[in-house]
Amino acid sequence: MSRARLTLDLQVAGRQVGDLLIPWSDDRNPLGRYPVPVITVSGTPGPVVLILGGVHGDEFEGPAAIMRLARDLAPDALRGRVVMIPAANAPAFAASRRCSALDGGNLNRAFPGDADGTPTAMIADWLQTWMIPRCDAVIDLHSGGKASVFVPCSLPQAGISPALDAANADLALAFGLPVIWQLGAQNDDRSVNAACARAGVACIAAELGGGGGVDPDVTDMAEAGLRRVLHHLGVIASAPPPGPQANATWVELSDPADHVMAPARGLFDRRCHAGARVSSGDLAGWLHFPEDPTRTPVVLRFPQAGLVLAHTARGLVDRAEMLALVARDIG
Ligand SMILES: [Zn+2]
Structure with a gap:
């Protein structure tokens, strides 16, 4: 009750x-x-x-x-x-x-x-x-x-x-x-x-x-x-x-492996937009390390073709944080 x-x-x-x-x-x-x-x-x-x-x-x-x-x-x-x-x-x-x-x-x-x-x-x-x-x-x-x-x-x-x-x-x-x-x-x-x-x-x-x-x-x-x-x-x-x-x-989210996740804590320099069509291997952005400038940026690529459903609005991101969700077409 x-x-x-x-x-x-x-x-x-x-x-x-x-x-x-x-x-x-x-x-x-x-x-x-x-x-x-x-x-x-x-x-x-x-x-x-x-x-x-x-x-x-x-x-x-x-x-x-x-x-x-x-x-x-x-x-x-x-x-x-x-x-x-x-x-x-x-x-x-x-x-x-x-x-x-x-x-x-x-x-x-x-x-x-x-x-x-x-x-x-x-x-x-x-x-x-x-x-x-x-x-x-x-x-x-x-x-x-x-x-x-x-x-x-x-x-x-x-x-x-x-x-x-x-x-x-x-x-x-x-x-x-x-x-x-x-x-x-x-x-x-x-x-x-x-x-x-x-x-x-x-x-x-x-x-x-x-x-x-x-x-x-x-x-x-x-x-x-x-x-x-x-x-x-x-x-x-x-x-x-x-x-x-x-x-x-x-569209549907079918496989968590489709998403772009942060491999480390860093500054996400985003190169994609929500609603964009992407192909496997397209650039999603770079991860920079302003607190450790000698460290080489990580190049982040889309693992799968699809529609960018969402991206993070944050700059400094933590390891394993969602950076971009990629959806697949249905049918
Ligand atoms: Zn909500």
């Missing part, structure tokens, strides 16, 4: 703003509650759509798109209910960090959660046991955050059931980003996608650039994608023109 309490009644029509209150007792606030803001817009009976941003607290493009949408959705023009949580791990968002400042928790590695656990575990448990089962679809907006940069892509999970696989793929096509990164059996079962799969609810995540700020073009793509998905589900009557889904590139 969840200890979290939602201050909204989701049966009520119209626009509401409230909080999911997470019990949290510390030195400063011994009988406290930590608020996670929730916005709902409800019209006539219809589908329930949950839109999450800030599952990681340093990824801002999704929360920005959600805040635009939340101001604009009109209850009297809406069929169903849209539940928006723009800073789902609010203690992480407040600190502009990937993980919670209260407990260090990574919400996208916290499912199915724990009703008696840390704040991050309690948020995950509430989503898994209370909120997600009440939904017809879930959109979970991510980006590379401060640490990395992704080509804008949507992430449907496959291999669940034929019906849910198809529903997830349809959400990705409706969202309309140029790249669709299909999650398979390797997907982490502690993620929002996996929580939705367990609940039998359609879901996509999206990776919306990164670097720790807000790119205007990518945020526009995210806002348009949300509207297209709501239109696809019959929640709103009109939507922006279709995205480039007819030409969407479907």
Whole structure:
């Protein structure tokens, strides 16, 4: 039984703003509650759509798109209910960090959660046991955050059931980003996608650039994608023109050996971009050693042809750190 309490009644029509209150007792606030803001817009009976941003607290493009949408959705023009949580791990968002400042928790590695656990575990448990089962679809907006940069892509999970696989793929096509990164059996079962799969609810995540700020073009793509998905589900009557889904590139991460990892601690002098097509042997960058200038730089090459899905946004990198993710085309 969840200890979290939602201050909204989701049966009520119209626009509401409230909080999911997470019990949290510390030195400063011994009988406290930590608020996670929730916005709902409800019209006539219809589908329930949950839109999450800030599952990681340093990824801002999704929360920005959600805040635009939340101001604009009109209850009297809406069929169903849209539940928006723009800073789902609010203690992480407040600190502009990937993980919670209260407990260090990574919400996208916290499912199915724990009703008696840390704040991050309690948020995950509430989503898994209370909120997600009440939904017809879930959109979970991510980006590379401060640490990395992704080509804008949507992430449907496959291999669940034929019906849910198809529903997830349809959400990705409706969202309309140029790249669709299909999650398979390797997907982490502690993620929002996996929580939705367990609940039998359609879901996509999206990776919306990164670097720790807000790119205007990518945020526009995210806002348009949300509207297209709501239109696809019959929640709103009109939507922006279709995205480039007819030409969407479907990719998967099949082999960890495809990625470029840092062989040592050093300065990554990157020579590749997210979204670029690379061939086996192409230059990914050099690793320099400014603290030991006599040391010869390491030449880093892509081991495999594919699409550069993401790269690190960091300069000084540690040994075994991910420098570039390379995805392979499906089909
Ligand atoms: Zn994320």
